[in-house]
Amino acid sequence: MKPDLHPFDRGRARETVGRLRPAADVPAPPDTRPGLTWVREVVAPWYRAMDEPLTEEYGPWAIGWHWIRLSGGPVSAWGTPAESITTPVETLDRVASALVEWRGFLETLAEIFDGFSVHGGRPGDGGPMWDRAAVRLITLTTERTEANEMWYETYAAVLGWFLSHAGVPEGEAASLIGDAIGGRFSSWVAPEDTVVEEVGGRLAAGLGRRDG
Secondary structure, X not given: OOHHHOOOOHHHXXXXXXXXXXXXXXXXXXXXXXXXXXXXXXXXXXXXXXXHHXXXXXXXXXXXXXXXXXXXXXXXXXOOHHHHOOOHHHHHHHHHHHHHHHHHHHHHHHHHHHHHHHHOOOHHHOOHHHHHHHHHHHHHHHHHHOOOOXXXXXXHHHHHHHHHHOOOOHHHHXXXXXXXXXXXXXOOEOOOHHHHHHHHHHHHHHHHHOOO
């Protein structure tokens, strides 16, 4: 994820969202209590319809605007479909706010990635920098996701982006992440400091073995 490659004007996000094709087809809330059928047959297609022009407008990063906290993601401006899909104006306001929030999360990650890259050596050096980076990213992820259901999947994605930024090939990164996390996290529970330190240490050790 390199948000700097894709310019984004926060101040015009709502205007841009409002002129996209799906903005004219915001789903209407159901007359009865929303169920899975409504989500699957109405909301999910609208998400996909909105994702396409957002990606065309801003780049592939934009697709994460509905990665909500209740699904382990970092976005709070958009909630469940029943909460977020109301009137067309309010719904599009929330889409724009969620997009801005998601972009801010990615920019924060980019700053962290660059900060650690400046001070460290090769990915295989296995120094304390990699340990600190893993711990910092856990802290950020649990804060933004509030350790909701499957929050650790967001962390795995974030860690994968970090390792890619550091030059680690995708296949190796997946193995390193699996070894480091390895069932140590649970939904709805922020990890204890000892677990956080263990994950950071395992990642650093794995990176150290790459060139060993």
